[in-house]
Structure formats: C-alpha cells, structure tokens
Amino acid sequence: MSRVSFFRIVLLMLASLTAVFICVPLAMLIVQSISPNPVLWPKTFTLKWYRMQGSTIIPAVITSISISFPATLLAVVTSLPLGRALVRYDFRGKYLIRWIIALPIITPGVSLGLAYLQLANTSFLRGVHPWVMLVAVHTVLVFPYTARSILAGYEMCNFILEEASATLGARPVQTYFKVVLPILVPFILAGAVVGFARSMNDFIITMFLVQPDFIPLSIQIYRSTSYGTPPLTSALATILLLFSVTFALIAEYTLRRVGGQ
C-alpha cells in the first residue's frame, strides 16, 4: 500500500534525521583521523596519524583478536552440546536454562566486571596471565549470542533427516557431523559474528581486568582519550569502527541467508 500522507512524510523525515544523527558522528570520526589538523573539514588528507600510531594500533589489534577469537571458538564449542540438549531432549528446567543463558547480557557491565576483578585477585588465580582470565571471561560474554543462534539452528533441523541417516546405517556421530552440523553452519557463523563483535567492543568488563602490558583496542582508545592528541585517538577509534562495520555487514549477509532458507 502506498498512501503518501502528511504523517508518513513526517515519519520519514524523523527516521532520516535520526539516521543522520547516527551516521554523521562516525563520518566525522573518520574525517578527523585523516585530517592534518583539527578543523571541521580539512582541505588535504593524510595518513600520518596512522603511521605515528602504528606501534600502538598493531599490538592493540593483535591483543584484541587474541582474546576475542579463542573466546568465540570456545563459546561455539560449548554452545553446540547445549543447543542439542535443549532441542532434542525433554527435561525439567528448560525454561530456566534459557533464562540463565542471557545472564551475561542482562547483568550490568560494572557488576560483572567488579565480580571478575575480585575473582582474578583471589589467591589461587592471582598468578594467572591476564590473557587466560580475559579469554575465559570473554567466552561468557560471547556465549549468549552463539547459544541463541545455534538453538535457533537446531530448531530448524528436521529430525526426520537424522532418522533417515540412521536407517541408512550411519552411526550417531557420523550423522551429527555429516547431516546436522552442515545445516547449523550458517547459524554458527551468525552467532559467532555477533559474539565476536560483542567481545571486541567490550569496554567496561575488560577495563576491570587489563594489565598495563596487555591492552586490547577498546581500552587503548579510552586510554588515549585522557592523554593523547585527538587525531591519534580518532585513528585508533576508526580502526575499531571499521571492524564494527565489517561485522554488521557480515551479520546482515549471514542473517539474510539464514532467513532465506
């Protein structure tokens, strides 16, 4: 239906203005990171801030990925059996488990961060490298996203396919890897992308756990806001922004594939 009413025009304007409100600050961030001096719109562009920040950007990106990648992998591996248990078996407490899965999303960052700070300072964990602690904590942060998506995947799987595979003589493990897992792949990917983004973007929980010699990108950006020159901070923030935009594009693509099936 296409009724062009006054109301509809007002709505469209409101939506467009809000979209501008979302996009313009991000665009200005990128502009500022490639402008030689801090003016609204520079006449020439330069990459010097990135070159100057090279020694900070690269280790920070590596640190971020070295935390988020293993965490996402671990979250997927732990989500797979949980999804199967929840979809294929009947037992009490299913609803409760679905609720508990969301706890790391619901709990405010400061509460969870403070709890982890105390956990990390408890005597038997005091000597552990911050990387181990951060990977463990980020696995929990990623888990709700991978679990939710993989659960949706199992719900789409047709049980008859598994039975057919079994009647044809495949063993349960074989059926799982040859029949079930391939159906799940797009769901695993969709959950992993959102979870990876969540992990890389996390600020407050990571903030409680970082040590001076092991600083991921999001924390590095915050640190440079307090004692760096603005364009250097912009360069760092632009790098994380590019990651975010990539994740949003991949998520849009995989979700459309999942939806299309």
Next chain:
Amino acid sequence: MITGARFYRLLLCPFLILYILLVFIPLLGLIQKSLVKERTVEIELFHPSKLPSLEWTFKNYGTLLFHSYYRKSTLNTLIVASIAVLLVIIFGTPIAYLLARPGMAGKRILEWIFSLPMFLSGVVACYALFIVMSRQGLLTILASSLLGKPVRLTRTFSAIIIGTVYIILPMFIRTVHPGFKRINPELCEASYSLGASEFYTFLKIVLPLALPSLVAGTILSFTYVMGLVVVALILGPTPVQFSILPLEVLEKARGLDLNIPLASAMGAVLLVIALAGQAIAEKILRHFYGGVQ
C-alpha cells in the same frame, strides 16, 4: 558412551561448568563482599579459613541509602535514565512503526543504519560524539548558530543524555519492532477504508496494540541505562561534579579512594535492578504475545 534419555545431562555439562565458574560464583562473591567490612580485593568465599573472622554488616547498603552523596548519585542515575528513555520512546516508537510497515523504499538501508550502533563499541560511539560536540565540532557549530551564542557541550549533562540516546535507541527499536510487526495489516486497511487517516489509525489502533512491547522496551532500556558507564566516563563531567551509580562503582573499585565492599553493594543493587527489569519485561511479553522472542 552414555546414550538414551539421560544423555542430555552430559550435553549440559560444558554450559553448566562455564556458567557456574564464571557467572554464579563471581556474582555470589560480589554479594558476599557487599556484606562484609574487609576492604581487600578478594572473595573470602574461597578461603573457608577466613570466613569465621569476617565482620558481617549491612552498613554498605546503609551508606547507599542514607549518605547524601550516594543519594545524589542514585538520583542522578534515575534522572539520566528517565530523560534518555523518554527521548528514546519519542523518537524510537515512530521509527519502529515505520520500519515494520511493508513496502517502503530504502527500508533495508535504514534498518541497517539503525542496527549499526549494536555492533559499535560504546567507546567508539562516545568518542565520535565527543568529536562532534567539541569546540570545532559540527554539533557545537550548529547549536551555536541556532542559539546565537557560544555553546559548550562536552563534559555536560546534555552530552550524557545525547550519548545515552545514541546507544540505546537501536536497542529500543529492536525490542519494539516485533510488537508492531505482529499487528495484522488488515486492521489498518479496515481503518483506512472507513476514512481514518494514517495518523489517526496509528494513534487509535496501532499504538494500543503495540503497547505491551513498548512498555517492555521502556523497562529494558531504563534498566540498561542504570548500569551504563561509558557515556558518563567519556562525555560527562568529572565524577565530583556529576556522579552516577555505575561510575561510582568504578571509582570505588579502581580509584584512589578504594572501597570494594561499598562498590560491591552498588554492583549488587544494579544487578538486582537489571534482573527485575528483565523479568518484568519478559513477563509482559509472554503474557501478551506468548513465548519469548
């Protein structure tokens, strides 16, 4: 290999181990810490030998309730959350309605833009806003020319509100969107064919039907803002001038004036508020729409 009906127990193990070790025990530790006097950064729960010598107290919660400074922070937190959520309802509701209508040009791009902040780090979003609000920034120049006098935006209360709206708007739209999507388009058609305008239909038919999801979205956004710290940290005034509860947790846990039990008490209060908000919102959605979405 275990097979049969009990196999699910084995399948549940990885999840249970992960959550018991890294969700339940740390949060239990947080609550335990909020009930003692010892200011050390460790959970006594793990050292049974230390438990008997602990001094248990409700004083930390008493401080939060009766100390004027923390009352002020609590009030500030509530004010920020109320204003930001009110703005988000005003802007977010019509946008969610628009995105739920079928066949609109450019819908996919708009949807993508409104989903973008969910993939964005809070730090990046706030720093981008910081640039726009700085002295040379676009928003400052626009606001100054509109008002006819120089405007200072960074490190102000308004900056916190703008930043908070930026971060929670997509969340709100996402929660409310299914509520609009569920409404049968034929109801609107019927209203149009009887001569009602789209605006009148929106007010009298669409809004009442979408109300439960609007209420749920409001509660979720509100409780989320209560725990949000990054906006105040980057865009807000110094904690001495304007303090909110989550910022206070950070100050008391990492700052010079270390007080872990008090920080834990604030953390526990924020946790309870968030859990209650989620429970109520889910109850509303389940009651009116059936099933969690």
